Amino acid sequence: MGKDNNDNFKTPEGYFESFHDRLMDKIHEEEAAQNESLIPKTDGFAVPDGYFQELPKKMAAELAGDHVKVISLSPYRKIYYGIAGAAAVLLLFFGLTWNPGPELTIEDLASSEIDAYFESNDLNLSTYELAEVVALEELELSDVLDHTFADENILEYLDDNVEHIEDLNLEYDDYE
Secondary structure (H helix, E strand, C coil): CCCCCCCCCCCCCCCCCCHHHHHHHHHHHHHHHHCCCCCCCCCCCCCCCCHHHHHHHHHHHHHHCCCCCCCCCCCCHHHHHHHHHHHHHHHHHHHHHCCCCCCCCHHHCCHHHHHHHHHHCCCCCCHHHHHHHCCCCCCCHHHHCCCCCCHHHHHHHHHHHCCCHHHHCCCHHHHC
């Protein structure tokens, strides 16, 4: 919808200058038609006679009286104690009946879960840090060569990382 730049709301010249006179004329016409005043003579609020003369005496009598109402600052103290007691009973009940079950050890984990952990988490260990952790006496050649690699993966790795393939003494039939 396009915005209309024309100002559609305009007032006639001198409208507000004579507004009060026209309003009073309209009110007098309606009063004459109804034979009663449209504007009340009083505002509807009245103070009893002698109210302000008697007010200081009434205030002094009220303040001097012994019937002062005391409002407790913590009326909900019993409710708070009840809620705290119920929470303590529930905590005690669930604390005594909760059985966490047997504690799991590293032997209970499946090797696939351990492998998945090491694959998903980067430990940021260098080869020297790993060599410090693993003792050389405990390391066997079968631990390193236990993984079986596909021949094409090995050849692809060698192709990417070795400059002279002839130095490896491979037969070209296997490579191509």
